[in-house]
Amino acid sequence: MSMTPRERVLAAMRMEKLDRPPVAVFTQSATIGQMDALGVSWPDAHSDAKLMAKLGAGQATVLGFEAVRSAFCLTAEAERLGCKVDPGKKNSTPMLKEHPFKFDPMESVYDEPNIMDPEEFIKGGRPAVVIEATRLMAEQYGKEYAVIAGNTGPFTLAGHMVSTENLVFGIIMEPDEVVKWVDAVTPVLKTYSQALADAGADIIQMSEPSSSTDLLSPDMFGDYSGRFVKECLAGTKGAYSILHICGDTSAILDGMIDTSVTGLSIEEKVDSAEAVKHVNGRVPLVGNIGVVKPLLQGTPEECAADAKRVAAAGFNVVAPGCGLSAMIPNENLMAVVKAVKG
Amino acid sequence: MSAEIDALIDIVITGKIKEAKGATQKCLDAGISAKDIVFDALSKAMEVVGEKYAAKEYFLPQVLLSANTLYQGLNLVLPLLAGEGAESKGTVVIGVVEGDVHDIGKNIVKAMLTGLGLTMHDMGKDVPIKDMLQKAKDEKANIIAESTLMTPTLAGMKDMENFLKEEGLKGKIFTMVGGGATSKEFADQIGADGWTYDAVEASHFAAKLLGI
Ligand code: B12
Numbered sequence: 344m345s346m347t348p349r350e351r352v353l354a355a356m357r358m359e360k361l362d363r364p365p366v367a368v369f370t371q372s373a374t375i376g377q378m379d380a381l382g383v384s385w386p387d388a389h390s391d392a393k394l395m396a397k398l399g400a401g402q403a404t405v406l407g408f409e410a411v412r413s414a415f416c417l418t419a420e421a422e423r424l425g426c427k428v429d430p431g432k433k434n435s436t437p438m439l440k441e442h443p444f445k446f447d448p449m450e451s452v453y454d455e456p457n458i459m460d461p462e463e464f465i466k467g468g469r470p471a472v473v474i475e476a477t478r479l480m481a482e483q484y485g486k487e488y489a490v491i492a493g494n495t496g497p498f499t500l501a502g503h504m505v506s507t508e509n510l511v512f513g514i515i516m517e518p519d520e521v522v523k524w525v526d527a528v529t530p531v532l533k534t535y536s537q538a539l540a541d542a543g544a545d546i547i548q549m550s551e552p553s554s555s556t557d558l559l560s561p562d563m564f565g566d567y568s569g570r571f572v573k574e575c576l577a578g579t580k581g582a583y584s585i586l587h588i589c590g591d592t593s594a595i596l597d598g599m600i601d602t603s604v605t606g607l608s609i610e611e612k613v614d615s616a617e618a619v620k621h622v623n624g625r626v627p628l629v630g631n632i633g634v635v636k637p638l639l640q641g642t643p644e645e646c647a648a649d650a651k652r653v654a655a656a657g658f659n660v661v662a663p664g665c666g667l668s669a670m671i672p673n674e675n676l677m678a679v680v681k682a683v684k685g
Numbered sequence: 686m687s688a689e690i691d692a693l694i695d696i697v698i699t700g701k702i703k704e705a706k707g708a709t710q711k712c713l714d715a716g717i718s719a720k721d722i723v724f725d726a727l728s729k730a731m732e733v734v735g736e737k738y739a740a741k742e743y744f745l746p747q748v749l750l751s752a753n754t755l756y757q758g759l760n761l762v763l764p765l766l767a768g769e770g771a772e773s774k775g776t777v778v779i780g781v782v783e784g785d786v787h788d789i790g791k792n793i794v795k796a797m798l799t800g801l802g803l804t805m806h807d808m809g810k811d812v813p814i815k816d817m818l819q820k821a822k823d824e825k826a827n828i829i830a831e832s833t834l835m836t837p838t839l840a841g842m843k844d845m846e847n848f849l850k851e852e853g854l855k856g857k858i859f860t861m862v863g864g865g866a867t868s869k870e871f872a873d874q875i876g877a878d879g880w881t882y883d884a885v886e887a888s889h890f891a892a893k894l895l896g897i
Contacts, residue, residue, distance in 0.1 A: 435784050435837060438811065449753055508789050512749040515700070558789070560744035635836055635866070668836055 348409030352489035353545060355659040356583045356605055358627050364654055364661050366683035367410035368402045369491055369548050369608050369629050370587055371666030375434055376673035377401030385669070386430035389415060389437060392475035399480060403488045406673065407680040410546075411484045412491040413476045413539075417550055419469035420495050420535065421503035424459060424528070434669045439503055446505030446524065448516035454505075456527030461534035470535055474542045481543025492544035496551025496586070497532055497575060498559075498568035501525045507553050514563060525571050532575040540582035548585045548608065549576060550666075555590035564598045573602040585629055589665055593617065600626055610634070610664030615656035627659035632679060634665045643678035650682040689715045690726045693758065697730035698737075700750035705757035719765035720802070727755050727762075728800040728888075735797060735885035745789065752796035759799060766802070773804040775895040778821040779830040780808030781864075782841035790864055790884070791832040797888040798830070801897065814844045821858050827895060829858055830887070834865040842867070843875045859894055863887060 346354070351365040378384035381401055388394040395413055402408040418437045422428045427440040444454040464470060477492045484490065495503075501524040502510045513521040536547045553559075554568035576584040586599050587608035596618065599607050606627035609618060615631055622628055632638060632653055637645035654661050661683045667676075689712040695701075696708050712722050734751040737743040743751075766773070779795050781788050788810040799805050806824055808817055821829045831842050842862050849855045861879040862872050872880030879894065881887045891897075 438784070438786055508749065508792065511746050511789075512753070515746045515750045556744075558745045560746070563744070563746070639836055670837060 347487055348403070349485070349487060349489045349545070352410050352660065353583070356546065356627055358624065358659060363683060363685070364659055365409045365489075366650070366661045366680055367408045367489065367491070368412060368667060369410070369493075369546070369585055369660065369662050370550065371415050371436070371493070372402040372408075372412045373398050373415045374401075374667055374669050374671050374673070374676070376671075376676075377405045378433065378669075380405045384433045385415065385435075386432065386437065389419075389430060390469055390472055392472050392479060395472060395476035396479035396483065399476060400484050400488070402676075403484065406676045407684070408676075410489040410491050411480050412493060412548070413480055413544075414473045414493040417495045417499065417552070418503070419473055420500050420528075420531065423464055423468035423470050424500075424504060424531070426503055436669075442504060442506045444505045446509045446513060446520065448509060448513045451517070453517065453520045453523075456504075456524050458527045458531060461531045464531040465535055465538045470538075474538050477539050477544050478542040485543055485545075489545045490543055491546045491548050491585075492539035492542070492582075493548045493550060494532065494535055494539065496549050496554065496568065497525050497529050497571040499551050499553040500528045500532065502553045504528065507558070510553075511558050514559070514567060521567060525567060529571045529574050533578070536575055536579050536582075536584070540579050544582050546583045546585055546605075547576065547579060548587060549604075550587045552589040555588055556592065556594055557590045561594040561598065564595045565601065569598050569602050572604070577603045587629075587665075593621070596621055606659065608662065608664075612664075615653050615658065619657040628657075629660040629662045630658060631664035632662065634663050634667060634671075638663060638671045638675050638679075639668050641675065643674045646675040647678040647682035650679040654683055687712075687715060687717065689717060690721070693722070693726040694730040694733075697727060697751055697754045697758070698733050700747060700754050702750065702754045702757060705754045706761055709758035709761045713762070713765075719762040719769055722758070722762050723766065723800070723802045727758055728802065731755055731797055731800040732885055732888070735793075735883065735888075739883055739885065748793060752793065755796060755800060774802045774897050775827040775891075776804045776806070776824055777828045777830055777891070778806045778808060778817055778824060778826045780812035780817050780832070781810035782817075782831050782833045782838050783811055783813045784838040784841065785833045785835045786810045787834040787864070788832070790834065794830060794832065794863065794884045794887050797884040798891055801888050801892060803828075803891065803895075814841045814848065818845065818848050818852075822854075826858060828861055828891060830861045830863070830891075832862075832864040833867065836866045839866055839871065842877065846876045861887065861890065861894075
């Protein structure tokens with residue numbers, strides 16, 4: 344079958360029958376190996392659209408994956424909304440330094456969410472950089488490769504603004520205040536997702552790590568995260584959407600599907616075959632090669648074997664189960680590509 | 686065990702946060718010592734909470750609620766412990782290593798160790814290893830407890846072992862490591878004194894280490 348990598352990835356989004364699944368990194372994709380090969384590195388690439396486009400394309404141009412992806416962190420939106428961020432180093436992602444709003448369930452003190460106008464939000468700061476990088480990537484690589492744009496989910500972003508722990512604690516102490524905050528950040532994410540699609544992204548990949556079952560019980564997912572994810576993405580025109588959640592998502596797969604995103608990205612804590620069986624063709628699955636074992640700590644042979652295992656289980660896109668650690672060696676990633684592409 | 690203690694245990698486990706102070710006061714009024722309140726009620730209750738969390742019967746919000754309920758009682762009795770002449774069972778410096786902001790697990794470990802009657806110095810998250818070590822020296826700590834959930838930051842834990850060796854403090858200040866990125870093998874490899882899977886085990890381990 345002669346198809347471009349882009350056609351293959353998009354066909355996988357529609358769950359079309361393929362001779363083999365595409366192989367692509369849907370979550371954070373940059374590594375030291377790509378930085379060295381391209382002469383572009385963190386932290387510069389977080390805030391310069393040209394550098395972001397070049398490094399974000401590295402998974403395809405350096406390693407042979409079948410997509411390119413903009414944004415390398417989950418702090419761009421929070422920074423735009425007033426969080427202080429340490430840009431990190433070549434091998435470490437940006438970090439939030441503080442939460443600008445008070446949300447204290449013990450003292451019952453809750454700041455009012457005072458969130459920027461969505462149109463204003465996408466005009467400046469790093470969201471504007473990511474939008475521009477996405478536009479450049481679509482222009483330079485979009486014929487050949489699927490263009491993925493990554494952003495942050497609403498419960499996670501609200502946690503960035505007020506402290507994740509306090510937000511989670513708030514679910515028991517003052518659920519209305521939690522809902523108020525998640526609701527308040529939703530409009531900017533909705534507008535941002537559409538702006539990324541308009542810039543040329545084929546796929547919006549939203550990461551929502553803070554609604555992992557490590558933090559929320561499965562029955563809390565819909566009320567505090569899922570329905571807002573839906574609000575952010577369901578109306579997005581011109582792009583597919585993929586929801587990524589870390590941890591063991593077995594118990595919330597249905598809730599994730601209920602957000603009406605196109606597909607799900609899940610990590611290695613979920614048994615691959617079980618996930619395929621449970622999802623049963625309702626949506627495409629992206630994942631779930633282990634990021635630490637084998638990608639970071641294993642051998643190329645182990646990485647290849649894990650990629651084959653995921654493909655055999657029936658995942659629609661063979662991909663790392665979560666964002667790449669920058670230290671993952673080229674050989675391991677190339678072994679994954681080779682195992683799938685042959 | 687007395688009815689007052691049982692009531693307090695139940696309050697912490699079920700997270701009846703507003704009733705915790707009153708129930709602790711009732712224990713004191715019934716003549717129960719601060720020490721017994723800490724060990725027979727608060728500490729025991731938190732252990733049950735940890736077990737429920739491990740069994741996925743409780744999720745994080747409930748654990749945070751119980752931990753905060755525990756602190757309500759603890760704040761009342763901790764000042765009395767000194768008066769009773771009950772010495773602190775030991776001193777712990779705890780923190781999340783530099784480069785990592787994941788601090789929820791660390792906070793739960795802190796709650797468990799506090800429940801054990803240890804004096805805790807919480808350095809927060811993203812803490813330079815040298816700062817943690819300095820604090821441990823300043824406070825004459827028995828244990829340094831380090832947490833990280835991220836692989837790149839594991840290196841900091843190894844640095845800690847090296848610094849301790851260089852300064853001849855290895856074996857004088859114990860180290861405990863934990864958090865998602867760590868493992869028993871990793872802890873053995875760097876020479877840390879202890880590793881545990883979760884916060885309940887962490888408190889058992891600390892108790893053993895300090896002979897409590
Ligand atoms: C919530 C979360 C976040 C929140 C954190 C909020 C907070 N204040 O903590 C936010 C959204 C901010 C976040 C950010 C990021 N995250 Co995050 N996050 C998670 C998540 C989903 C859950 C972590 C959690 O709180 N678990 C619940 C607690 C209770 O469990 P625990 O910490 O393990 O603690 C228990 C035990 O480990 C033990 N324990 C803990 N500490 C200690 C210490 C001692 C001494 C002992 C004995 C025991 C012990 O006891 C605890 C209780 O039983 C995990 C995924 C996962 N499944 O773990 C990813 C995860 C940790 N995150 C990850 C990543 C990559 C990131 C980001 C880089 C993402 C990005 N690209 O921006 C940033 C990191 C920024 C930075 N530099 O730190 C990766 C780390 C990968 C790796 N191995 O390196 C994970 C594993 C997800 C994944 N699968 O890739 N994250």
